Amino acid sequence: MQIVKKSKGILSNDLNIAKDEAALRICQNAEQYLVTLVAGCSVTDFPMDAICNIRVPSEGIVITDCKVIRSVQSIGGVFVAFQTTSQVERLLDRRTAEIEIIQSSTPGLRVPASSLIDADYETGFADILYNNSGSAGKLRVVVVDHDREYAIIAPVEGFDVPNLSTIIITNPNTISEGDKVEQ
DSSP: OHHHHHSOSBOOOOSOOOTTSOOOOOOOSSOEEEEEEEETOOGGGSOTTOEEEEEETTTTEEEEEEEEEEEEEETTEEEEEEEESSSGGGGTTBSOOOOEEEOOOOOSEEEEGGGOEEEETTTTEEEEEEEETTEEEEEEEEEEEEOSSEEEEEEOTTOOOSOTTOOBOSOGGGOOTTOBOOO
16 A cells, blocks of 8 residues: 555656666556445445446546446455456556545436535425526525536426426525526
């Protein structure tokens, strides 16, 4: 673990080689392995051959279909190794990266959590502002799921808005209902 903590996150392509620095990387570009220690979990949370999606926030990508190829109980959590053939080229120059393991997902319309107004996560309702023919309209929505960055919303029963063509105002604190929306 100490070696990983001391290593550089990105390998440089500098032609000057210094003592004890990485100078060579062997890449086969067909598959990659992501290895991590997940605190507070056990091997039952990551069974062999299970499939997870992994988000790499620094790259803005989600690596789909990551297969658990090793899951070992360790001090402080579980040591998990994933194998994938997705997004290999995006991480070739990285030795380490911060990742988020997605173990569940919710289908629906994803919006930034900051676009919700007066969100009540206990009742599952919030308001949003949207572009209603050039002016800001307020709309009640159902909050289906949420995390610290995003919320999955759906129309209130009996309505068909919001939908994929709805232009949602993501910074509602800068405008009020009825104000003209600038494009």
